[in-house]
Amino acid sequence: MSEDVEVRLTVNGDGYRVRVEPRKTLVDALREDCNLTGTHIGCEHGVCGACTVLVDDRAVRSCLMFAYQAEGTSIRTIEGLADADGTLHPVQAAFREAHGLQCGFCTPGFVMSIVALLDENGAPTPQEVREGLSGNLCRCTGYQTILEAVDIAAATLRATSLEATR
Amino acid sequence: MKCAPFRVELPSTVDEVVAALVEHGEDAKILAGGQSLIPMLAMRLARFDVLIDVHHVDGLASIQLDQNTIRIGSRVRQSEIERSDVIKRHLPVLAEATALIGHFQIRNRGTIGGSLVHADPAAEYPAVALALGATFEVTGPAGTRVIPAADFFLGYWTTALTDDEVLVAIHFPIPEGKRVGMTVKEVARRHGDFALAGAVASIGLDPSGAIVETAIALFSAADQPLRLTEMEAALTGHSPDSLDIPALSAAAAAGLAPGDDLHGSADFRRHLFRHLIADVAAEAITRAQEATNV
Numbered sequence: 001m002s003e004d005v006e007v008r009l010t011v012n013g014d015g016y017r018v019r020v021e022p023r024k025t026l027v028d029a030l031r032e033d034c035n036l037t038g039t040h041i042g043c044e045h046g047v048c049g050a051c052t053v054l055v056d057d058r059a060v061r062s063c064l065m066f067a068y069q070a071e072g073t074s075i076r077t078i079e080g081l082a083d084a085d086g087t088l089h090p091v092q093a094a095f096r097e098a099h100g101l102q103c104g105f106c107t108p109g110f111v112m113s114i115v116a117l118l119d120e121n122g123a124p125t126p127q128e129v130r131e132g133l134s135g136n137l138c139r140c141t142g143y144q145t146i147l148e149a150v151d152i153a154a155a156t157l158r159a160t161s162l163e164a165t166r
Numbered sequence: 167m168k169c170a171p172f173r174v175e176l177p178s179t180v181d182e183v184v185a186a187l188v189e190h191g192e193d194a195k196i197l198a199g200g201q202s203l204i205p206m207l208a209m210r211l212a213r214f215d216v217l218i219d220v221h222h223v224d225g226l227a228s229i230q231l232d233q234n235t236i237r238i239g240s241r242v243r244q245s246e247i248e249r250s251d252v253i254k255r256h257l258p259v260l261a262e263a264t265a266l267i268g269h270f271q272i273r274n275r276g277t278i279g280g281s282l283v284h285a286d287p288a289a290e291y292p293a294v295a296l297a298l299g300a301t302f303e304v305t306g307p308a309g310t311r312v313i314p315a316a317d318f319f320l321g322y323w324t325t326a327l328t329d330d331e332v333l334v335a336i337h338f339p340i341p342e343g344k345r346v347g348m349t350v351k352e353v354a355r356r357h358g359d360f361a362l363a364g365a366v367a368s369i370g371l372d373p374s375g376a377i378v379e380t381a382i383a384l385f386s387a388a389d390q391p392l393r394l395t396e397m398e399a400a401l402t403g404h405s406p407d408s409l410d411i412p413a414l415s416a417a418a419a420a421g422l423a424p425g426d427d428l429h430g431s432a433d434f435r436r437h438l439f440r441h442l443i444a445d446v447a448a449e450a451i452t453r454a455q456e457a458t459n460v
């Protein structure tokens with residue numbers, strides 16, 4: 001009835017060749033077929049943001065996209081942020097510094113949304129940060145420490161890009 | 167929360183989309199950005215044997231500026247509209263409305279055509295299309311026809327599109343060389359949530375400063391976007407200074423029968439509309455007075 005399709009995915013620079021049903025969402029393929037379980041599944045219908053990943057540098061909900069639709073794209077997940085030696089990405093480091101997480105369930109989605117947000121706008125206003133994070137839900141922190149983490153990460157990223165241009 | 171199994175077709179032309187719709191009838195559905203359809207499939211509110219994915223169809227993803235219109239392909243993503251220089255310059259109200267849709271992650275996939283065909287009564291685009299007098303370019307087995315926005319929206323999630331038709335593009339007239347001001351405003355519990363109440367206004371002035379054209383459309387006010395024809399008639403032909411806009415807005419809002427649910431009572435929504443209508447009318451007039459494209 002619905003035959004499996006072969007899909008080639010590039011995730012964090014690594015190539016994967018998977019056979020999936022057309023109905024398989026990108027998040028399920030990442031977790032089950034690529035064994036990348038860092039991306040979480042919360043609501044499975046687009047409301048919570050836990051499944052946020054970057055597809056060709058744009059943040060999307062990977063539960064609202066089918067795996068076959070990611071054919072030929074370049075995907076970035078939470079596993080692809082830290083350096084090979086374990087050095088955290090500035091957004092991850094900021095979460096640790098500001099205690100931006102408690103249970104950690106929402107964290108991969110928040111971190112990927114923030115990476116996309118700061119990539120587009122290195123100095124967002126508090127209003128822009130709140131709007132940008134409105135699509136991610138957290139049931140633990142009360143959000144304030146996450147907002148603080150965004151400020152810290154933005155400052156770090158600005159400092160690094162300044163250094164790079166010197 | 168998993169979709170039921172389906173097969174995918176990936177047509178590359180509009181004619182192939184129509185052929186697939188004709189072949190599969192009610193068993194098939196078009197998949198654009200998926201930001202409304204996939205949740206419905208996941209919750210099993212709907213299931214289809216075949217999804218016709220339009221991502222590889224030629225010619226649906228461009229924004230073209232003609233003399234007096236902007237033609238937007240149905241598959242143009244909401245995030246592209248938000249970023250488009252042509253739209254920011256010639257039709258900024260459409261970019262403003264886009265920023266009110268959901269969250270940026272949703273707009274990165276969701277398309278303008280998907281939103282219009284989905285026709286949620288709380289959605290921004292249908293009301294903007296209605297206020298601006300957009301027209302819908304639709305192709306089916308009998309060829310292409312053009313549907314004015316006023317005839318397109320028929321009720322909750324219902325449009326004039328037949329099962330074998332595909333929305334190809336939307337044409338927005340642009341007010342080049344005229345003193346027209348446009349704006350959109352809404353109230354939502356939280357940024358990104360569907361609006362409890364929303365309003366769009368487009369108001370044109372003649373060289374003397376009198377109002378010569380008025381369009382005010384509401385969303386989340388009824389089962390489809392709504393034009394305020396009586397209030398529009400009361401504004402047109404008058405100088406803005408001679409009008410009591412708050413009183414006209416209160417009268418317009420009193421005549422509404424918006425939804426009454428746990429998100430907001432009908433009375434509360436009427437209260438919001440009363441202020442939103444006055445705000446968009448006043449701001450559209452100010453913008454028309456300040457218009458520099460004349």
Ligand SMILES: Cc1cc2nc3c(=O)[nH]c(=O)nc-3n(C[C@H](O)[C@H](O)[C@H](O)COP(=O)(O)OP(=O)(O)OC[C@H]3O[C@@H](n4cnc5c(N)ncnc54)[C@H](O)[C@@H]3O)c2cc1C
Binds near residue numbers: 047240286334
């Ligand atoms: C968390 C969340 C918040 C949201 N908030 C808002 C909001 O505040 N305001 C708002 O307006 N929307 C909101 N949306 C909905 C979003 O805007 C959707 O993207 C949009 O409604 C549908 O567009 P799509 O491209 O994703 O279409 P799809 O989901 O792919 O399709 C929607 C419907 O349109 C049909 N269709 C699509 N394209 C065509 C075509 N070319 N011809 C014929 N039929 C077609 C499909 O068959 C389907 O029936 C939200 C969605 C989510 C998940």
Ligand code: FES
Binds near residue numbers: 045047052062063
């Ligand atoms: S799991 Fe994708 S948005 Fe909740």
Ligand code: FES
Binds near residue numbers: 137141
């Ligand atoms: S840290 Fe637990 S949900 Fe956010």
